[in-house]
Amino acid sequence: xxxxxxxxxIILELKAxxxxxxxxxxxxxxxxxxxxxxxxxxxxxxxxxxxxxxxKRDALRNEIDKIKLL
Numbered sequence: 001x002x003x004x005x006x007x008x009x010i011i012l013e014l015k016a017x018x019x020x021x022x023x024x025x026x027x028x029x030x031x032x033x034x035x036x037x038x039x040x041x042x043x044x045x046x047x048x049x050x051x052x053x054x055x056k057r058d059a060l061r062n063e064i065d066k067i068k069l070l
Contacts, residue, residue: 002031011040020044020051029064032057040064 004012013028020042028040032055040055054067 002035005037009038011035011037013040013042015042015044016046017044018046018048020053025053025055028055032064033062036062 002011003014006012011028011031013024013031015024017024024044025042028042031037032040036057036059038057038059040057042053042055044051054069055064056067057064
């Protein structure tokens with residue numbers, strides 16, 4: 001089950017592990033597809049520091065794209 005839902009459109013998936021890998025991303029992507037929410041954020045509170053990734057679900061294609069932040 002997903003960790004947090006913010007404003008009914010952003011899924012936050014929280015981790016506290018050494019590093020993020022594909023299975024962790026796939027978990028968030030599955031939540032986005034199943035719930036049809038538009039945005040997701042993967043946050044890792046690792047021993048090396050805070051790390052995050054943003055994703056957007058394309059409603060027409062139902063595909064997930066990583067959002068590039070400046």
